[in-house]
Amino acid sequence: MTKKIKNFSDAISFKKLLIEIEDLVGKDNLNLIEKEDDDSYQRRNVSLFKCRDIKAIITPRFIKDVQEIIRIFNQNSTNISLHAISTGRNWGLGSAEPATDNVVTLDLRKLSSIRNINCEEGWAIIEPGVTQLKLSQSLDGSKRIFNITASSGHTSVLGNILERGVGLRRQRIEDLVGLEVITPEGELIRVGWWPHPSKNTAINFLGHGPSLLHLFTQSNLGIVTAAVVKLLPRPEEQKVLRLRFRRDVLNQSIDLLRRWYAQELISGVLKIYDSVSTESYGGSSDEHLVLLCISGTSAKVNALTNVIRSEAEESGFFSSISQSGQSSEDSSDFVLQVVEHAYAGDPSWNEHMLRAATGKDADQVDTEGGGWIFFLAFIPFNGKAVEDALSIIENIYHKTKIRVGITVNALSSDVIDLVISIKFSPQPEETSRAHKTLDLLYELFSEIGFYPYRLDVDHSHYSNKFFSNSEYEMNKKIKAFLDPKSIISPGRYA
Numbered sequence: 001m002t003k004k005i006k007n008f009s010d011a012i013s014f015k016k017l018l019i020e021i022e023d024l025v026g027k028d029n030l031n032l033i034e035k036e037d038d039d040s041y042q043r044r045n046v047s048l049f050k051c052r053d054i055k056a057i058i059t060p061r062f063i064k065d066v067q068e069i070i071r072i073f074n075q076n077s078t079n080i081s082l083h084a085i086s087t088g089r090n091w092g093l094g095s096a097e098p099a100t101d102n103v104v105t106l107d108l109r110k111l112s113s114i115r116n117i118n119c120e121e122g123w124a125i126i127e128p129g130v131t132q133l134k135l136s137q138s139l140d141g142s143k144r145i146f147n148i149t150a151s152s153g154h155t156s157v158l159g160n161i162l163e164r165g166v167g168l169r170r171q172r173i174e175d176l177v178g179l180e181v182i183t184p185e186g187e188l189i190r191v192g193w194w195p196h197p198s199k200n201t202a203i204n205f206l207g208h209g210p211s212l213l214h215l216f217t218q219s220n221l222g223i224v225t226a227a228v229v230k231l232l233p234r235p236e237e238q239k240v241l242r243l244r245f246r247r248d249v250l251n252q253s254i255d256l257l258r259r260w261y262a263q264e265l266i267s268g269v270l271k272i273y274d275s276v277s278t279e280s281y282g283g284s285s286d287e288h289l290v291l292l293c294i295s296g297t298s299a300k301v302n303a304l305t306n307v308i309r310s311e312a313e314e315s316g317f318f319s320s321i322s323q324s325g326q327s328s329e330d331s332s333d334f335v336l337q338v339v340e341h342a343y344a345g346d347p348s349w350n351e352h353m354l355r356a357a358t359g360k361d362a363d364q365v366d367t368e369g370g371g372w373i374f375f376l377a378f379i380p381f382n383g384k385a386v387e388d389a390l391s392i393i394e395n396i397y398h399k400t401k402i403r404v405g406i407t408v409n410a411l412s413s414d415v416i417d418l419v420i421s422i423k424f425s426p427q428p429e430e431t432s433r434a435h436k437t438l439d440l441l442y443e444l445f446s447e448i449g450f451y452p453y454r455l456d457v458d459h460s461h462y463s464n465k466f467f468s469n470s471e472y473e474m475n476k477k478i479k480a481f482l483d484p485k486s487i488i489s490p491g492r493y494a
């Protein structure tokens with residue numbers, strides 16, 4: 001009985017809340033999702049994760065409206081909470097879906113200005129709707145580039161940073177220096193480093209004392225309305241070397257690549273595609289394909305290219321060695337094109353790869369594309385760890401008959417971001433085998449300590465498996481302190 005009264009009063013409060021929000025943002029920017037079973041509101045995501053119960057989608061046009069929306073949520077007590085997205089293209093992990101039911105989505109794609117760019121000092125201030133394409137185009141012809149991912153040019157720079165995604169030059173967290181956040185109580189705060197309006201200050205993202213910057217990445221503690229990101233110096237020259245090796249020399253080849261990485265012969269993230277992932281992304285290779293970037297002054301690039309080529313030849317591990325622009329097949333191989341351009345800060349080829357992977361352009365990926373799921377784990381950078389990962393994958397293949405693609409992204413000489421892509425036909429039987437494959441990946445990788453560093457909407461319960469108990473409890477205390485009314489939904493990571 002008490003619960004019924006509570007539900008009833010919640011419903012009244014929620015109606016009142018929606019009226020206030022409609023007055024604020026206008027009818028066009030509030031999409032009410034009345035009934036889950038109404039066909040006109042049926043959503044879909046490219047991974048075919050179950051759609052959650054989203055009550056409404058708000059698309060504010062101004063920062064002050066975001067602040068006001070949070071104030072309205074604070075004044076009307078309901079059991080509905082907010083989930084923020086930047087462009088909602090978190091393909092493979094749930095796209096725009098929240099992890100829980102009873103959510104209102106705050107879609108921030110219309111906040112899309114580049115507030116400021118300073119190529120001399122190497123930073124830009126961007127809002128959630130600023131895409132990779134927009135930021136990279138605004139740097140055309142300058143002395144700076146931005147660290148581009150291999151995803152669509154129409155994905156959000158800020159969304160990917162908050163997700164702790166990975167670009168071709170480094171993990172995106174390294175690009176982040178400052179955040180503008182609206183707290184669950186509606187206060188607008190700035191954390192990390194922000195340029196001084198009149199003084200010429202150097203970037204110092206840690207400031208003094210405890211840093212609050214990463215309190216708000218992979219977080220449910222605030223709504224981010226802007227970020228200060230670092231711009232990289234544009235290399236004077238760049239070469240991409242491509243090396244192919246067979247599975248039987250994988251162990252030794254990876255150890256040699258690690259040595260080159262440790263001795264700083266390589267710039268950016270070194271990539272190794274297996275033949276399934278090369279094909280999934282629109283390239284071709286029946287062996288493992290290594291793509292590594294050498295950039296800097298012309299003399300450095302030439303010298304290091306010679307060093308690596310001669311070491312590669314001497315090792316006898318590689319069946320072919322070539323470099324960018326040397327083959328007439330290049331322009332039809334999207335993997336080579338995307339990677340080479342993205343190393344140089346240019347996402348203009350990325351849509352080809354997206355189409356190869358999902359069958360559709362960015363705007364249709366979720367409605368018609370797929371199926372596509374990611375499992376993303378950090379593993380140690382050595383041949384043995386990669387062998388162990390491959391043997392788990394082979395074991396899973398025997399159970400589900402789904403052949404996954406594997407891409408190694410070496411982030412340092414110690415850590416690999418292992419990207420496992422599950423490409424499947426979105427029919428019920430194959431979808432169920434693809435999801436079974438994902439469950440097994442979580443289970444078996446975690447068992448040997450190869451933990452995922454990003455989670456999808458169906459596996460948020462894994463987040464507390466990787467924390468120490470004390471860190472988990474401290475996180476809960478911080479959430480209770482900063483968001484006592486649970487204005488922001490739990491999310492995938494907390």
Ligand SMILES: Cc1cc2nc3c(=O)[nH]c(=O)nc-3n(C[C@H](O)[C@H](O)[C@H](O)COP(=O)(O)OP(=O)(O)OC[C@H]3O[C@@H](n4cnc5c(N)ncnc54)[C@H](O)[C@@H]3O)c2cc1C
Pocket residue numbers: 084085086087088089090091092095096108128149150151152155156157158159160162163164165166167222223224225353354357358372491
């Ligand atoms: C073919 C292909 C290649 C890909 N390559 C890459 C790659 O190289 N690297 C990579 O990292 N990913 C890659 N992806 C995955 C994905 O497309 C990108 O990570 C993409 O950038 C995420 O979507 P988004 O930018 O729209 O972020 P969003 O979906 O908007 O945001 C991601 C999450 O961040 C949080 N969030 C977003 N905005 C806010 C906010 N304003 N305030 C608070 N929280 C917020 C939310 O939890 C949200 O779910 C690839 C996908 C495909 C299909």
